Amino acid sequence: MMNHNLPMISQRPPFAKLFNASTRLVLPAASLLVWGAVAFSAVTWGLRWSATGAAPSNANTAAQALPELDVSAAARSLGAMPVQAAAAPTLASRFQLLGVMAAGPYAGAALISVDGKAAKPYRVGAVVTDGLVLQSAQGRRVSLGVALDGPQALVLELPAKK
Numbered sequence: 001m002m003n004h005n006l007p008m009i010s011q012r013p014p015f016a017k018l019f020n021a022s023t024r025l026v027l028p029a030a031s032l033l034v035w036g037a038v039a040f041s042a043v044t045w046g047l048r049w050s051a052t053g054a055a056p057s058n059a060n061t062a063a064q065a066l067p068e069l070d071v072s073a074a075a076r077s078l079g080a081m082p083v084q085a086a087a088a089p090t091l092a093s094r095f096q097l098l099g100v101m102a103a104g105p106y107a108g109a110a111l112i113s114v115d116g117k118a119a120k121p122y123r124v125g126a127v128v129t130d131g132l133v134l135q136s137a138q139g140r141r142v143s144l145g146v147a148l149d150g151p152q153a154l155v156l157e158l159p160a161k162k
Contacts, residue, residue: 095128095144097156100137106148108137112156124148 099111
């Protein structure tokens, strides 16, 4: 079914004519106004943040208002046991003697692992680590000291054979 009432189809209410005529001007103007407000707001906040070099002051005061917390007391209240500090490794525990080649009082070599790293060969008189020199290699033991002719600081022995 078709409506053949021409006066009803051809007549538009007055507000529709007004809206149609001003659509070309109102929508662009409203869009320009909204985007102008957005740009103004962004520039204002950017200038405020760049002037202080930090976030707004409300964030700083909120962070400063927090009370100090005793972490160890909180842990104890939750049932945590106090942690004992790990003992510093002894000087002898840093070294492992893996092999000795004795050739006389001031000759020979030793295969020594330092701090769990791969073993390296050291000749008598060579610096094994900071402050320790391989002083002598005899049988199944070596001695380390501050200087080649100085007192012994440490004696390493090969582990027993299995």
